[in-house]
Amino acid sequence: MSTEFVDLLKKYPAGRRENLIPILQELQDQHGYIPEPAVSAIAEYLEIPAVKIYSVATFYNEFRFNAGGKYHFQVCQGIGCQVDGSERIRSELHRLLEIEPGEITADGWFSLEWVPCLGVCQEAPVLSVNGELYAKMTPVRLKELVDKFRNR
Amino acid sequence: MMIEIDVNGRKIKTQKGELILDVLKDNGIHVPTLCNLEGFKPSGACRICVVEVEGRSDLVPSCSYFVEEWMKIRTHSARVIKARKTILELLLSNHDDGCLSCDRGRWCKLHELSFELNVTERKYGRLTGRKKIDNTSQSIIRDPAKCILCSRCVRVCEEMQYVAALDFLKRGSRTEVGTVLDKGLNYSSCISCGQCIQVCPTGALREKSHLDQVGALLQDKAKVPVALIDPAVFVTLGEFFGYKAGPEFSSILINALKRIGFQRVYGTGWGMEFQAGKLVEMLTERNQEENNSPLILSECPSVVKYISQSRPGLLPSLVPLKPASQIMAHLLREMTSKQTGKEVSDISIVYLTSCTAAKNDTSAALKIKESGFLPDFSLTTREAYRLIRLYGIDVESLNPEFQEDFFGVGAKSGHLSAISGGNVEMLTRIIQTRVPNAKLNGEKAGKLRGIKDVKETTCELNGKKLTMASISSIAQFESYLKEIRNKQKKIDLLEVMACQHGCINGGGQPCRGAERNLRNRTKGILEWDERYSGIQTRDHLDLPSEMNLSDADCKAVFSPRQITK
Amino acid sequence: METPRISEELQEGLHALITHQQPDSDPTLKFLGRSLRRERVERLTIFIDRTTPTSIYNTSLIEEAVEQWSDENQQISEVIETGCLGLISAEPVIGIQVPGRARLYYGPVEPADIAGMLDAITKQVIPEENLIGQMIMTGQQPWEDIPDWKKHPFFVNQSRTITSLNGVINPSSISDYIAWGGYRTFYSSIRNYSGQELMKLIEQSGLRGRSGSGFLASVKWIKAAGTTSDKRYVLCNADESDPGGYMHRVLIESNPHLILEGIMLAAYIIGANHAIIYTRSRYRTAVKRIQCALGQVRELGLLGQDILHSGYTLDIQLKRGPGAFVCGEETALISSLEGKRGSPRTKPPYPATSGLFGKPTLVHNIETLAQVPMIISKGPDFYKQTGTPGSTGTKLFSLSGKIKRLGVVEVPFGTSLGAVIDGIGGGTRNGRPAKAVLLGGPSGKFIPVSKFNLPLDLDKFNEENLVLGSGSMVLLDDDSCPINLIKNMMDFIRQESCGKCIPCRDGSKRIMEILSLISSRSLPENKYEALDRFKGVTGMLELAEVMQSTSLCGLGKCAPNPLISGMELFREELEEHVFDRTCRARVCLNMRSFMVDPVACNGCNLCFVKCPEKAIIGSPRLVHYIVDDLCTGCGKCFEVCKFNAILVN
Numbered sequence A: 001m002s003t004e005f006v007d008l009l010k011k012y013p014a015g016r017r018e019n020l021i022p023i024l025q026e027l028q029d030q031h032g033y034i035p036e037p038a039v040s041a042i043a044e045y046l047e048i049p050a051v052k053i054y055s056v057a058t059f060y061n062e063f064r065f066n067a068g069g070k071y072h073f074q075v076c077q078g079i080g081c082q083v084d085g086s087e088r089i090r091s092e093l094h095r096l097l098e099i100e101p102g103e104i105t106a107d108g109w110f111s112l113e114w115v116p117c118l119g120v121c122q123e124a125p126v127l128s129v130n131g132e133l134y135a136k137m138t139p140v141r142l143k144e145l146v147d148k149f150r151n152r
Numbered sequence B: 001m002m003i004e005i006d007v008n009g010r011k012i013k014t015q016k017g018e019l020i021l022d023v024l025k026d027n028g029i030h031v032p033t034l035c036n037l038e039g040f041k042p043s044g045a046c047r048i049c050v051v052e053v054e055g056r057s058d059l060v061p062s063c064s065y066f067v068e069e070w071m072k073i074r075t076h077s078a079r080v081i082k083a084r085k086t087i088l089e090l091l092l093s094n095h096d097d098g099c100l101s102c103d104r105g106r107w108c109k110l111h112e113l114s115f116e117l118n119v120t121e122r123k124y125g126r127l128t129g130r131k132k133i134d135n136t137s138q139s140i141i142r143d144p145a146k147c148i149l150c151s152r153c154v155r156v157c158e159e160m161q162y163v164a165a166l167d168f169l170k171r172g173s174r175t176e177v178g179t180v181l182d183k184g185l186n187y188s189s190c191i192s193c194g195q196c197i198q199v200c201p202t203g204a205l206r207e208k209s210h211l212d213q214v215g216a217l218l219q220d221k222a223k224v225p226v227a228l229i230d231p232a233v234f235v236t237l238g239e240f241f242g243y244k245a246g247p248e249f250s251s252i253l254i255n256a257l258k259r260i261g262f263q264r265v266y267g268t269g270w271g272m273e274f275q276a277g278k279l280v281e282m283l284t285e286r287n288q289e290e291n292n293s294p295l296i297l298s299e300c301p302s303v304v305k306y307i308s309q310s311r312p313g314l315l316p317s318l319v320p321l322k323p324a325s326q327i328m329a330h331l332l333r334e335m336t337s338k339q340t341g342k343e344v345s346d347i348s349i350v351y352l353t354s355c356t357a358a359k360n361d362t363s364a365a366l367k368i369k370e371s372g373f374l375p376d377f378s379l380t381t382r383e384a385y386r387l388i389r390l391y392g393i394d395v396e397s398l399n400p401e402f403q404e405d406f407f408g409v410g411a412k413s414g415h416l417s418a419i420s421g422g423n424v425e426m427l428t429r430i431i432q433t434r435v436p437n438a439k440l441n442g443e444k445a446g447k448l449r450g451i452k453d454v455k456e457t458t459c460e461l462n463g464k465k466l467t468m469a470s471i472s473s474i475a476q477f478e479s480y481l482k483e484i485r486n487k488q489k490k491i492d493l494l495e496v497m498a499c500q501h502g503c504i505n506g507g508g509q510p511c512r513g514a515e516r517n518l519r520n521r522t523k524g525i526l527e528w529d530e531r532y533s534g535i536q537t538r539d540h541l542d543l544p545s546e547m548n549l550s551d552a553d554c555k556a557v558f559s560p561r562q563i564t565k
Numbered sequence C: 001m002e003t004p005r006i007s008e009e010l011q012e013g014l015h016a017l018i019t020h021q022q023p024d025s026d027p028t029l030k031f032l033g034r035s036l037r038r039e040r041v042e043r044l045t046i047f048i049d050r051t052t053p054t055s056i057y058n059t060s061l062i063e064e065a066v067e068q069w070s071d072e073n074q075q076i077s078e079v080i081e082t083g084c085l086g087l088i089s090a091e092p093v094i095g096i097q098v099p100g101r102a103r104l105y106y107g108p109v110e111p112a113d114i115a116g117m118l119d120a121i122t123k124q125v126i127p128e129e130n131l132i133g134q135m136i137m138t139g140q141q142p143w144e145d146i147p148d149w150k151k152h153p154f155f156v157n158q159s160r161t162i163t164s165l166n167g168v169i170n171p172s173s174i175s176d177y178i179a180w181g182g183y184r185t186f187y188s189s190i191r192n193y194s195g196q197e198l199m200k201l202i203e204q205s206g207l208r209g210r211s212g213s214g215f216l217a218s219v220k221w222i223k224a225a226g227t228t229s230d231k232r233y234v235l236c237n238a239d240e241s242d243p244g245g246y247m248h249r250v251l252i253e254s255n256p257h258l259i260l261e262g263i264m265l266a267a268y269i270i271g272a273n274h275a276i277i278y279t280r281s282r283y284r285t286a287v288k289r290i291q292c293a294l295g296q297v298r299e300l301g302l303l304g305q306d307i308l309h310s311g312y313t314l315d316i317q318l319k320r321g322p323g324a325f326v327c328g329e330e331t332a333l334i335s336s337l338e339g340k341r342g343s344p345r346t347k348p349p350y351p352a353t354s355g356l357f358g359k360p361t362l363v364h365n366i367e368t369l370a371q372v373p374m375i376i377s378k379g380p381d382f383y384k385q386t387g388t389p390g391s392t393g394t395k396l397f398s399l400s401g402k403i404k405r406l407g408v409v410e411v412p413f414g415t416s417l418g419a420v421i422d423g424i425g426g427g428t429r430n431g432r433p434a435k436a437v438l439l440g441g442p443s444g445k446f447i448p449v450s451k452f453n454l455p456l457d458l459d460k461f462n463e464e465n466l467v468l469g470s471g472s473m474v475l476l477d478d479d480s481c482p483i484n485l486i487k488n489m490m491d492f493i494r495q496e497s498c499g500k501c502i503p504c505r506d507g508s509k510r511i512m513e514i515l516s517l518i519s520s521r522s523l524p525e526n527k528y529e530a531l532d533r534f535k536g537v538t539g540m541l542e543l544a545e546v547m548q549s550t551s552l553c554g555l556g557k558c559a560p561n562p563l564i565s566g567m568e569l570f571r572e573e574l575e576e577h578v579f580d581r582t583c584r585a586r587v588c589l590n591m592r593s594f595m596v597d598p599v600a601c602n603g604c605n606l607c608f609v610k611c612p613e614k615a616i617i618g619s620p621r622l623v624h625y626i627v628d629d630l631c632t633g634c635g636k637c638f639e640v641c642k643f644n645a646i647l648v649n
């Protein structure tokens, strides 16, 4: 087994499938994504077929196999924001970045994700970039924001 | 407990604990299914098998609900029919339904259902685009655009083959079936057994076709095409033309292939026995020393692949002999070359086989010029049928034909190798006929026959007891290995076939082969054996002196294979 | 997150508060309790709400402002972190308390206001701007002429029981919770009563599940306790995957120990030694709060082997859900905990008999479990006084959408919908007419204004074939387009379905597509589009019905609810979308038409520059013009025009 992930894996008992998600979460926290070689390492350690690990990881929103963009956009998908026009924000983001949720732009600058209610519905529609919240978004302000990042 | 339920207004007696679907089937009521897989736990995913149960607001999938005594079931009410039809229409809305150019075409379950449920228009969605086809493997092609996510392949690959090369990826409307890291089957743990093709209701899975290449070969005047046919194809191919499985069709097949342009047609039987003879020699020697782990037959390429990928520790246990098809390919090249005066490299061997994994071991797949021992191409039973159709051969009008030269097809117990247990039975016969003081214990062959999971037998070789066992499917293999380990069983030789019940159920056989077909094919093989094995003589295995084949030539080397990169 | 160590002395005090028969009879304990409850403070104390809804405002700036003011005025002050009172539209909310006097709550507060407010309050003058009210505790002198915070229209009709400490206590401090009587119920239960005795109380209380189904809790408890097994689990479902709800997050972030105590009691009663809280990992603050609370509980010996010498052993684990709506469904949740894809499975068997790892598992919503400590401590008879005979106790709702006062509310079952929307929530934000409420998010139904007098009662809702849901309440006014909302809900389902069964996986996709066709228009119109649209509308209901009747789990079965109820209620609007190609709420993208008001336009040229479709003609200082055929209705020009010269239709 590659020595790279040994320390992380050793924290969990071997051969116990129920630890798969916590392991993936820890990897995701550490690297920002799941490194590909980790898949076979986990498979060996937990004694489950490698494809199962990929299957589980791709099921959940949290896991990704590529590093996120330099600017990671999380757009609120909550109903509060929807009622206040988050759809316009989402379609504008589509237009500006030309990517689907879960994808990353070719230049590696931007990535996109829909997230559940961010809990600030009074300021809807909201989105967050690298954890920083932007409230009362409009397509125009969004474009300005993207341009600002692009020119940094 | 006996109970009585009401189905469509009729009383039906049944047992508590039965699945609704089974009860309906036993009573002659047909309910369509897609994801249900005989012998596996129901997944209840496709919902096409729904029925109406009085008192419930929703419809109930009959494949995964048990009957209760209070049940009043309606299997074909207007509501049920509408639901089934809508479900099918939804499936079709996502489907790349180019049936005309689809491998599965008229054998497609979806196709059949859309007739059955009277679907006459594309109700939802527009034609979907194609998706990226996985053609990384040299044997299995996956076309996700035709996949309806029924999970049958996933379950077979995991539960029967212990391979788990395929699984669901993503979720929601983006769900798909795929391999680890989306790298394709060749980089997965797939062992090319083709069992997934067998259970797939659509054209999403198919073999990598060599038909075009074979077509070109048949037109090439410089080449001498030779057909090499394995016994499973002999007994099965006739099914397509309405023949009963058995010896009948085999001699017609020879005639058909000759008309298509094959200059010579042989079976693999002789090679099987030849290799078995070598194995007996090995066993005789091996018996001298103490040996703990059993020798494992290496005749099945999927088993070899499985071991080299997932159980490399067992590599030394594999019988170090080339498969019979390769020995035959080599000998036939030499012999035909002598007889026709053509170069050995101009003799092209086309291997007709029920095995999808055989495609991996062809020079076409490995893209090598000097074939050496490898067949050039391989065609599955299904492809062989297409070839005959393509060349406009009307098999009904053909006479049986035999090819009675040295490697002739109509003989010997080599045929038995197509069924699980057959290799061991063949071995015991060879031991009996060739080894002066061998004895077959406990009456024998019977124990090895029939559709059973594990078959064990013993015989005496040079005064030593030899224990042999036959199993099929990798799941059986794994659990048997465990049993050997746990119970400290001493087994000398293990025949493992990746396909359940053996090559007659290979991945290249007609799809949707029901249990009944397998029984018939097994019977066909035995019938064939009965008819011809009388010809068997003690020395038919000796090579004619003009041909040479050293022990080194027969040897095979196995090495571990790394899969996920 | 590391747990703040609790000093040994305090630990002793806390143990005494938990275990003493009558803590108030012991002067030291009474004093300790009062201090910990902050009935008495020694210095100026500022309480700042630090739950997620405040994350958008830089609350550390408020803290800095407090510090700066204290330095400048040579005052000693203390800042305490709290949970959320529930009135989220007034965030950031802070409390200010000077020694001896009642606590004052304000919101929304800007850092710049702080100095002025503190100046005034320390001089005993109460600024009334943004004042929510005063909170008077025992032994405090109330402020004159200042309303009690409970009189605030947002709170006056609430019945705060499980949320009673929200926004009052420090959620990261176990001593706060204990000072308010926390863990005493658990302690006396494990010391003095058997599981069976306590089970009777649960049975008598009539407790019903708060996740939406309203299933009678005791049925599951008895099943789980009665199934023979070597192991049993309690599973607290805090996944809150409904995109319209946030009440559970606010509850955890404001009072995590209440949840723990509920779980501990449930575990003891059914005889489980393992419990799990499952909450989504995206709820970062909630996760931190639980981790911190678990650390403290372990430190005090309230979890672990032989808890407080009672012979009872329990451990609670926190599991973070990696994000999937469907994992709120109990069997999917269990799959996920077992390290598999979160696909639901066919029931029966129910989790109560065969759940996690095949063992009996009691799965409950976090809110249901939060009711348990009160039922046990006050007894079922007291508990049943709140609510209706069929639905006992209170229910949390989160108000969002076009509502004036947004937030988390707790009302007795049986309160009318109107009392919540118009009374507590204050009606629509801009005073526009309300259209309907969507209760229960993507699996819920619309309730029109005409039914606002309906009592929020589980049985009543069942009778009316409506969905009470888990508690998300979204108000639509006549500026909101229900068709658009339904489309978005269906899009959500399309992404969030587990993908296992055809009707849900493909049905949601097709319905979403049909609704997109209806609620948008492509330019120039494709010649088949009208046909597709009409065909779609006729097929949509049929699809919805098949989805309802054949899907495997609740997600697919309930997903068509908004559509079916919406098509009935908003027939006219739907038809306008289909036939007239207009959206009267002017929400649906591409269905609005824009024109320039020639009188108002001063030719600033901004819209010309910003229009992504180059649909505007005009040159500087001249009146501009929008070419209808090129305009996609994106609304950019409308947004940028500073002279209100763009008109929307």
Ligand SMILES: Cc1cc2nc3c(=O)[nH]c(=O)nc-3n(C[C@H](O)[C@H](O)[C@H](O)COP(=O)(O)O)c2cc1C
Residues within 6 Å of the ligand: C208, C209, C210, C211, C212, C213, C214, C215, C237, C238, C239, C240, C241, C242, C325, C326, C327, C328, C329, C330, C331, C363, C364, C365, C366, C368, C369, C470, C553, C554, C555
């Ligand atoms: C699609 C779907 C999503 C659900 N999401 C949640 C959820 O987020 N939280 C929750 O407590 N229950 C959820 N449930 C209900 C659970 O399956 C389960 O019934 C509940 O946790 C039982 O708790 P209760 O008896 O306390 O209501 C969901 C059900 C379905 C079908």
Ligand code: SF4
Residues within 6 Å of the ligand: B095, B096, B097, B098, B099, B100, B102, B103, B104, B105, B106, B108, B109, B110, B111, B146, B201, B202, B203, B204
């Ligand atoms: S899989 Fe079946 S339905 Fe699909 S294209 Fe092929 S034959 Fe037609």
Ligand code: SF4
Residues within 6 Å of the ligand: B100
């Ligand atoms: S079945 Fe219909 S669509 Fe297919 S080839 Fe025949 S006529 Fe054409």
Ligand code: SF4
Residues within 6 Å of the ligand: B140, B156, B157, B161, B163, B164, B165, B166, B189, B190, B191, B192, B193, B194, B195, B196, B197
């Ligand atoms: S060929 Fe066999 S091993 Fe490969 S995917 Fe199919 S079933 Fe699995």
Ligand code: SF4
Residues within 6 Å of the ligand: B146, B147, B148, B149, B150, B151, B152, B153, B154, B177, B196, B199, B200, B201, B202, B204, B205
């Ligand atoms: S490939 Fe075939 S068997 Fe596998 S899921 Fe798709 S349709 Fe089913």
Ligand code: SF4
Residues within 6 Å of the ligand: B192, B193, B299, B300, B301, B302, B303, B354, B355, B356, B357, B358, B497, B498, B499, B502, B503, B504, B505, B506, B507
């Ligand atoms: S059992 Fe036969 S058909 Fe199946 S993989 Fe092995 S050799 Fe091929």
Ligand code: SF4
Residues within 6 Å of the ligand: C326, C343, C344, C496, C497, C498, C499, C500, C501, C502, C504, C505, C551, C552, C553, C554, C555, C556, C557
């Ligand atoms: S209804 Fe939807 S979420 Fe539920 S099992 Fe089916 S596909 Fe999955």
Ligand code: SF4
Residues within 6 Å of the ligand: C596, C600, C601, C602, C603, C604, C605, C606, C607, C608, C624, C640, C641, C642, C643, C644, C645, C646
């Ligand atoms: S932005 Fe407004 S004022 Fe300026 S040119 Fe456009 S319509 Fe006229």
Ligand code: SF4
Residues within 6 Å of the ligand: C594, C610, C611, C612, C613, C614, C615, C616, C626, C630, C631, C632, C633, C634, C635, C636, C637, C638
């Ligand atoms: S609505 Fe958009 S497309 Fe139309 S004119 Fe205004 S900016 Fe241009």
Ligand code: FES
Residues within 6 Å of the ligand: A076, A077, A078, A079, A080, A081, A082, A116, A117, A118, A119, A120, A121, A122, A124, A125, A126, C243
């Ligand atoms: S809905 Fe977007 S923050 Fe709540």
Ligand code: FES
Residues within 6 Å of the ligand: B032, B033, B034, B035, B036, B043, B044, B045, B046, B047, B048, B049, B050, B061, B062, B063, B064
């Ligand atoms: S056959 Fe019953 S659900 Fe698929």
Ligand code: FES
Residues within 6 Å of the ligand: B034, B035, B036, B044, B045, B046, B047, B148, B149, B150, B151, C500, C501, C502
């Ligand atoms: S499982 Fe049968 S088609 Fe989906």
